[in-house]
Amino acid sequence: MRTTHGLSEIIVGEALERRSPARGTGYLTGAGPFPDAHVPPVLVAPVPELVAALRDCQMYRMVNAHIDWARRGRPLVADGDPLPDDVLAIIRERLSDDAPRGEALRRAARVFWDILIRADILRPDPSAGLLRPGATAEALTGADEDAALAAWHRTVIAMLDEWGGVGRDRPAEAQGLAGNLLISIYTYDQPIPRTSITPWLDADGQNTMRHHLDALTECGLVEQAAGRVGITPLGRSVGRVLLEDATGIRVPMVGDHAGDDAAGLLEALPFYPSFMVDPEARLWLARGGRTAEDGAAGFAAALRDVSPSARRAGLDVLSGKYGTAFGLAGMEALASLADDPALGSLARNRLGDMERAALPEPAPDGSDMWALIDMVAAGMESGEHTPLAIITELGYTGWPADKFARLLGLFAESDHPWRDRVLTLMAEHHPEPPAAAAARALLDEPA
Numbered sequence: 001m002r003t004t005h006g007l008s009e010i011i012v013g014e015a016l017e018r019r020s021p022a023r024g025t026g027y028l029t030g031a032g033p034f035p036d037a038h039v040p041p042v043l044v045a046p047v048p049e050l051v052a053a054l055r056d057c058q059m060y061r062m063v064n065a066h067i068d069w070a071r072r073g074r075p076l077v078a079d080g081d082p083l084p085d086d087v088l089a090i091i092r093e094r095l096s097d098d099a100p101r102g103e104a105l106r107r108a109a110r111v112f113w114d115i116l117i118r119a120d121i122l123r124p125d126p127s128a129g130l131l132r133p134g135a136t137a138e139a140l141t142g143a144d145e146d147a148a149l150a151a152w153h154r155t156v157i158a159m160l161d162e163w164g165g166v167g168r169d170r171p172a173e174a175q176g177l178a179g180n181l182l183i184s185i186y187t188y189d190q191p192i193p194r195t196s197i198t199p200w201l202d203a204d205g206q207n208t209m210r211h212h213l214d215a216l217t218e219c220g221l222v223e224q225a226a227g228r229v230g231i232t233p234l235g236r237s238v239g240r241v242l243l244e245d246a247t248g249i250r251v252p253m254v255g256d257h258a259g260d261d262a263a264g265l266l267e268a269l270p271f272y273p274s275f276m277v278d279p280e281a282r283l284w285l286a287r288g289g290r291t292a293e294d295g296a297a298g299f300a301a302a303l304r305d306v307s308p309s310a311r312r313a314g315l316d317v318l319s320g321k322y323g324t325a326f327g328l329a330g331m332e333a334l335a336s337l338a339d340d341p342a343l344g345s346l347a348r349n350r351l352g353d354m355e356r357a358a359l360p361e362p363a364p365d366g367s368d369m370w371a372l373i374d375m376v377a378a379g380m381e382s383g384e385h386t387p388l389a390i391i392t393e394l395g396y397t398g399w400p401a402d403k404f405a406r407l408l409g410l411f412a413e414s415d416h417p418w419r420d421r422v423l424t425l426m427a428e429h430h431p432e433p434p435a436a437a438a439a440r441a442l443l444d445e446p447a
Helices: 009-017 047-054 058-071 085-092 102-118 135-141 145-164 177-188 203-218 233-247 262-271 274-287 292-305 308-319 328-336 344-350 353-357 367-382 387-393 401-413 419-429 433-444
Strands: 122-125 130-133 222-225 228-231
Touching: 009 177, 009 233, 047 145, 047 233, 058 102, 058 122, 058 130, 058 135, 058 145, 058 203, 102 122, 102 145, 122 135, 130 135, 135 145, 145 177, 145 203, 145 233, 177 203, 177 228, 177 233, 203 222, 228 233, 262 274, 262 292, 262 308, 274 292, 274 308, 292 308, 292 328, 308 328, 308 344, 308 367, 328 344, 328 353, 344 367, 367 387, 367 401, 367 419, 387 419, 401 419, 401 433, 419 433
Parallel strands: none
Antiparallel strands: 122 130, 222 228
């Protein structure tokens, strides 16, 4: 049975879409996101790097000490019985100086012990009356790094559930505190002031949050420095798995499109956070065995037939707006499009002054109109602006009626695939009646 791990619907939506407010709804309940809600990818570090990080964190050392302890075949501890002194010693020697002692320590140790059993780090063997390492422990300490990482995911998520009170008889507002805190930090994806995470908490709440942050730090999931807290590569990996487990929705990773052709990658890029576009392009080149020249040429060849938003993303990648994946080859590919009857103006607009000065003038007939239509089409496709906002923000209001009618006439002569949709936008939403009438007249003309 799937559990939501006590996560907040609002926090999950913002984490999946990397935006606030999120467009989707019902990710946890299965009601489904809105059709225009997209889950952008997560930049996940290589498995060997993540395994090295988990085996270097304080919590792993404590877990591993219990595994070593159990390998010797320790007697079972019945429910309600106090933990043996040597178990407490394992925990005590790894605690900070200000950590609880006495009965508080014994209760905390018992909770930790229960987590290890539920996560199958420790496995009771009733027939022998012994406690032995479970399958998760063997995976965690074994040579298979993928299995070790998956085992740490399971172990840490079990700890988050326990620390957050998931599944226990506690007030609803206490559910999932540790998990929600991790996902909030995951969503920011950069160090932020610790006080900005939950600024409304009172002194007791801030103290509780500090304990949770310290626990997340001990698990290698977050790092704290100079009053700021940020997600670690390991925390990003755990956060992604936690979101998938809670929602049943796959969270894509940067590199997922490495096997696609240029058009497939271009169609995905509009939904990427800007800082992930260049890493995706680099993985697409590297994993596909492509040179920068091959990749840039593939992008250029695909631009004519992809969607307006994908085309804009591709042009920006070639121009180096998001990074240097294609380097000089990207600018050369743009220059090769300068005389394209459709893409000429779009390509020229991305070139620098020196590159444009070296090109023959003017741009091909019709490419200016193609570029203007494409700008409107990209705005329509994104769904981020109302039709009126698209029209006004692109400067299509306040024109003399005859001049705007001539412009729309040039739109109508273009072979841009979104031509009729753009004219329909003008006909149905232009705030000036003469402009809307001119667009309707062009749509009504026989083909």
